[in-house]
Amino acid sequence: MDLFEDDTPGTGANAHEFTVSEISGAVKKTIESEFGYVRVRGEVGRVTVARTGHMYFDLKDDRAVLSAVSWKGQVAKLAHRPEEGMEVIATGRMTTFGPQSRYQLNVEEVVPAGAGALMAMLEKRRQALAAEGLFDEGRKRPIPFLPEIIGVVTSPTGAVIRDILHRLRDRFPRKVLVWPVAVQGKGSAEQVAAAIRGFNALTPGGALPRPDLLIVARGGGSIEDLWGFNEEIVVRAAAESRIPLISAVGHETDTTLIDHAADRRAPTPTAAAEMAVPVRAELLADLAQLGARMAQSQRGGLDRRAERLRDLARALPRPEALLASPAQRLDSLDTRLPGALRAAIAKKRIELSDHPLRPGxxxxxxxxxxxxxxxxxxxxxxxxxAGLSQKRLRLEGLRLRPAALQTALRQERRNLDRLAERLRPDLVTTRIDRQRERLDALERLRGTLGYEATLARGYAVVRAEGALVTDAATAREAKLLEVQFADGRVEAVPTGGGAGPATPAKPKKQKKQETAAPPEQGTLL
Structure with missing residues (x-):
């Protein structure tokens, strides 16, 4: 007989009565004591983050749904944030929520349920970020050929930074700024993103200059170890970087989402250093080779131009042929020059004879x-x-008209001042001096143009019977010649007249003063 079956009215009236709160508390105590620490595997359903920072989501399988909650402090410590459709293993404590008579799992840790789930979540995130254009090739910048400063985001204690520095030193030493970060575990993604944004916030040329190139590097590891570089915050920081960025995370077979957002992907950290700078020795060798080629090209160009110049020189006429005609013309002018000089002298002599200068x-x-x-x-x-008298009489006539008198006085005063200026003794003396200078100039000109000055320079005047002799024929026909020098005159007998050799005569003394007019003068100008 079932102890709980009693058809008698009023049966069980002595049973204990519980309040709702007591039942809710008893259930909460029972559930928490039986399921204090559990791990639950399931697919993440809806995910909601409240304004307070608490996260609410569902864990489900093909037959049931379990509510889950992570408080604000727990959310910040989660290595993997749950996303809808993601299969995870949630670790936490079972509890209840009395106001809604609902039990739930307070989740403290969430990990993907296997590599397959991680890869599925990674692919889903990659597609979402690619749809935003963060992986477009058109937005990626070229790597500088030779950066002055290189910024490295990595762990300061690992082998990665030593490999990068060693490789840079071997290839082409550059200045390196290291931003130390955690590359694995909780908070690593936030540190890497902050380092990328921090390098971009530096001022070019400042006390701590902004790098020309960034390298985000980490050694190899499992997908869980590299998961920080798949986080959305890191991918967005790499895509927003204004500095060209090289991603060198893991080994050659490892691929993370930062590789798609970076401007260049390196298979290893060492390869990133090789991409960052060229080999200095190779550059020097290339420079030497280019210098040799340039010198060879210059020598070849000079040789070709020299050969071309020789060809053109052979086509030119000889210098003797070019100078023959001008030389002949110069000889002709040289032959004609004495006759032209004599003709010019004769012309000047005639002009001087027609207009003699006489000091008198x-x-x-x-x-x-x-x-x-x-x-x-x-x-x-x-x-x-007389002028003053006339002015005085005029003033007397104007005395009765005061206005006219003042005007006339001013006019007459101005006239009187002008006359006084003109009558100044110094002006008269100046005019006399000017006339005297003009007379002296005429005297100097007369002396310069006279034939006596020409005789002083070594010339002589030849006369026959008081007339000038200007040619050899007239001199031969004359019986007696008179030759005047600067210091006196001598007589000579011409040899061309048949009278025998010339016999010089005693020089005649010049008279101190000649009363007659001087004979006609010749000129050698």
């Missing part, structure tokens, strides 16, 4: 000018007094 005429002109000046000077005082 110049002296008489000066005397006449001096007489006129003296007469004008003598007349000036009387004229001045």
């Amino acid at each position: 005429l110049a002296a008489r002109a000066v005397e006449r000018a001096r007489d006129r000046l003296a007469g004008s000077t003598a007349r000036l005082p009387g004229a001045h007094r």
